[in-house]
């Protein structure tokens with residue numbers, strides 16, 4: 001749960017009477033909402049590191065892609081999907 | 097070197113390894129504080145590839161593992177006895193409390209929900225005005241902005257039915273605690289990159305000065321960890337003790353100041369009990385007076401004492417780096433991820449889980 005996952009900002013919506021910027025961020029095929037409150041200058045098309053629903057740092061595209069690939073390989077994208085089904089297993093993710 | 101092909105750049109990985117071998121002349125113990133780095137070391141076989149002089153000691157950087165028993169018991173109590181909607185990260189689900197885990201409480205009918213983000217818990221509170229919603233807010237500094245933000249969102253929406261059960265821990269006091277422990281003998285540290293993305297590097301300067309140990313801010317991928325180890329070894333061999341930043345492609349010296357603003361709007365530093373360890377002074381965050389209506393610890397004033405850890409579990413020694421998981425008599429026997437005796441066997445950052453899955457010690 002401590003990893004920050006890189007994704008691309010698809011769209012930005014203002015919430016809370018226009019005070020708060022919330023983004024739709026694309027991670028591979030998955031879209032999640034993330035707050036941009038910690039990154040005032042992040043914009044549509046930027047790559048950002050997102051940790052539990054909050055974008056914490058901008059990253060360049062190449063870095064974002066490499067890191068995303070690594071996180072996918074080690075089976076740590078689980079935080080993003082099927083959280084209701086989360087259960088630890090007695091076998092490593094790649095041996096499933 | 098069976099795992100090297102998986103690296104971003106296997107050639108570079110080999111070069112780092114060679115360089116470490118060339119540089120090292122004597123035995124050094126280096127602690128990686130972050131559990132994510134522990135997994136990288138074990139999973140990618142780096143532990144076995146390092147020269148024998150370099151011993152990696154696994155640190156307490158697993159927020160799920162150090163969340164004290166009484167808070168898990170309290171979360172379960174709130175779900176079962178107070179009928180709140182108890183929300184948490186998936187990693188917490190199987191962690192044993194004194195009698196049961198959140199998963200078992202869920203099976204007994206508790207409304208326990210696993211979320212990706214604490215901000216989703218605020219939405220649940222909004223949609224369920226007749227129910228109380230509590231988010232079990234565990235984490236290191238990396239997670240603090242999100243948890244703090246959930247409080248701010250609830251405050252802005254004037255919600256009366258949202259609160260967080262905060263179990264926040266901080267890295268620098270943990271390093272200090274390790275250095276003060278007479279049983280530990282650590283020569284250098286890899287600090288956690290994502291923590292520093294938020295907090296910056298400046299908290300580490302007093303530590304390198306006080307304890308004369310190198311601290312290298314390091315990322316979590318295999319190449320990052322290898323380079324971080326090389327940087328620590330170089331400093332040690334040269335007799336230096338400095339703060340260095342291996343992860344400068346992400347971590348800025350000053351961190352993310354907007355995130356720090358949000359953290360300190362909502363939280364203040366407090367003493368905190370680390371499961372298996374002890375109360376470490378000024379080592380966690382609690383909700384500030386201004387936002388006390390969002391503090392589940394105050395809102396539900398039930399006294400739950402810290403219980404005894406399962407007698408067979410040596411998680412405390414594991415978390416302090418005094419013992420390795422395979423030195424625990426129950427490792428892989430009574431204790432497995434699906435039937436954990438202690439927290440480090442469950443979490444995706446726990447050292448026992450890392451060794452169980454990836455060390456090759458357990459046949460699956």
Ligand code: SF4
Nearest residue numbers: 409410424431438448
């Ligand atoms: S292997 Fe299990 S029982 Fe042993 S220290 Fe780790 S969590 Fe505790």
